[in-house]
Amino acid sequence: MGKLEIRRPKAADVEAIHTFFSLVITDTFEKEGIADLHDDIEHEIASKQDYLRQDLESQGRQRYFLIAWMEGKIAGTIEYGPSSSLIDESTGHALRDVIEVGTVLVHPELHGQGIGSTLWSTILLTLQARGISQFCLDSGYRDAQRIWTRKFGEADYVLNNHWGEGQHHMIWSRKVEDVSISFKI
Secondary structure (H helix, E strand, O other), X not given: OOOEEEEOOOHHHHHHHHHHHHHHHXXXXXXXXXXXXXXXXXXXXXXXXXXXXXXXXXOOOXXXXXXXXXXXXXXEEEEEEEOOHHHHXXXXXXXXXXXXXXXXXXXXXXXXXXXXXXXXXXXXXXXXXXXXXXXXXXXXXXXXXXXXXXXXXXXXXXXXXXXOOOOOEXXXXXXXXXXXXXXXX
């Protein structure tokens, strides 16, 4: 793995980040066997673009992104912000005021190189430094669910068949201090 740089996004990065969102989200839908859901793909891409806009306009106060760069190209992203309405409604408002970590995306050609773990460790340190003690995350993607289950244990909420027969949605809530921070060297 080359040198990994993690930094906040800049206005000059927007086009590259939008292209990255499109690439990774389209690839994810293909791997999940749902590439025919074109409207859902476009909605997912647009929501990530909106989150990035919120970050840049609020200078990280409304949403907070970190971008991983390797050899001048985007290797991954992660962000946190207010929990989604899906999380709020599905948990009976139990996580309404809990920060949601999301947009955890790694370039398809760079999976398994520790980029996602490094982004997670960096965002956890950021949450600690900002006095945020709890976070939540969710996923409807089977591959991501396996990763989050391995990293965080069983989901706290499972919305069975939420996306169709056998396609569940999972939600985790964790204390920042209970999650290990490690960097692959």
